[in-house]
Amino acid sequence: MPAYGKLIGASLGPGDPELITRRAWTVLESGTRWLYPVKKAEETSYALSIVARGGLAIPDDAEQLIFPMTRDAEILTKAWARAAARTVELLADGRDLVFLVEGDASTFSTFGHLARVVRELVPEVAVETIPGVSSFAAAAASTGITLAEEDETLAVIPAAYGVGVIDHLLDEFDTVVLLKVKPLVDEIIELLERRGLLNTSCFVEKVGAPDERVVHDLATLKGEKANYLSLMLVQNPKRERGELRRGCRSRKDALATLKTLATESA
Structure with missing residues (x-):
């Protein structure tokens, strides 16, 4: 062997x-x-x-x-x-x-x-x-976009799942990363336009390469051919969020514990 x-x-x-x-x-x-x-x-x-x-x-x-x-x-x-x-x-x-x-x-x-x-x-x-x-981490850094802060949520999917799925995810996640958007650029732009999210979205092509392209005005991409190595970062700042479960202890209990530890170490 x-x-x-x-x-x-x-x-x-x-x-x-x-x-x-x-x-x-x-x-x-x-x-x-x-x-x-x-x-x-x-x-x-x-x-x-x-x-x-x-x-x-x-x-x-x-x-x-x-x-x-x-x-x-x-x-x-x-x-x-x-x-x-x-x-x-x-x-x-x-x-x-x-x-x-x-x-x-x-x-x-x-x-x-x-x-x-x-x-x-x-x-x-x-x-x-x-x-x-990853391409989307590099794209976020290149554009100055924060993918998620504190308790915000993030989804990463291939755009090929279609605008129906994308539309649903925009209600469930604060930021949605759409990979390989080439075949659906126009349809995605139309969806974002209907939802009023064009201003909080951007398109990035070949991130990190010498011919990297970043487009914030997505409407200008309609009818254009996108490179296979392209993605969109879509943020929905108006998304309604549910209540979070913060763990077993209340904030008051946690603060009391911190004060006790600080006193003991003094």
Whole structure:
């Protein structure tokens, strides 16, 4: 039985190589073999471009894995099976593999699915996930928007769930992050216009990349084509909130305890 290498998912952040963590950078420089995702053979990889902009030389033996952009279940199943089989084949050499992940490897990432299928094929394979900066966290920082304060609530969903679901979530959450908004930009803008939320929403495309675009006047986006790597941050400051349960002790009891501790330490 071969001694398998470790499979490592290295989060690179959404586009700015300065957001690559020290842990991910160390692994990339450690001599592990690189794997990176593409949508079709010989296409450029956005994840690979993040590393390249950071100044790291791309190893000669770096290898692409193809993950086609389709909803055809048969095509997807075959592609995932090929990617997992090739990964297992490489791991059987005993050398660690690092899979390059744009954004965060635990959030809407291909790495989680790849790792799961690999472990189904070879349960003894060790898997490490290196966390990173998500696209929506970077977008909030870039635009100066606070995603949630104190007791506020936050939802993060793919926009593909549709305007009906989005409309409902706006009543339940203070901030709603909509990912991959490309196919529904006009419909979402119309919804936000009806609800009077255009002024508290913004659109961010390719955050952290050299061609990052931030649009606060969402009405100007109607009829435009959005990049696949685009999202919206939507805030509903008029949302009605229910009463919160603060725990077992009352505020009065908590203050009394603090005063007692302060007296004892004096």
